[in-house]
Amino acid sequence: MTDNALPAALAEISEDFLDLDENSRLELLLDFSRELPELPARYSDHPEELERVAECQSPVFIRVELDEAGLVQLFATAPQEAPTTRGFASILVQGLSGLSVESALAVPSDYSQRLGLARAVSPLRLAGMTGMIRRAQRQIRLLAGHE
DSSP states (O other): OOGGGSOHHHHHHHHHHHTSOHHHHHHHHHHHHHTOOOOOHHHHSOGGGSEEOTTSSSOOEEEEEEOTTSOEEEEEEOOTTOHHHHHHHHHHHHHHTTOOHHHHHHSOTTGGGGGTOTTTSOHHHHHHHHHHHHHHHHHHHHHHTOO
């Protein structure tokens, strides 16, 4: 999948990052970390319903739902003291939510590499985002009956 074939929200996010210098990219990632929505009560009151993303150094948890129209809804939580990871989670929540199953499954697992953060963020943190995408896609496949 080329950047042109990325879902609109993820392509726009990628373009926003690539239009900036490295320091500004980190600032944008911090902005995203502040935009991560709170979990709905059904998950904040029942954290056992969320899946831990073991690839992340910080405790990140996600949950995917398919809404009535069959569109993906991604929920995530990450600690305030892990703004890089929290920013990645926010990007995925914003970029995957509202997509069709097929579009969400077509997002490349290396999407984090398309943000131009490879020199500014540790490889472990980038691997964490890859883990978030892969786990979300696995949940989508299960919900959609593709596994």
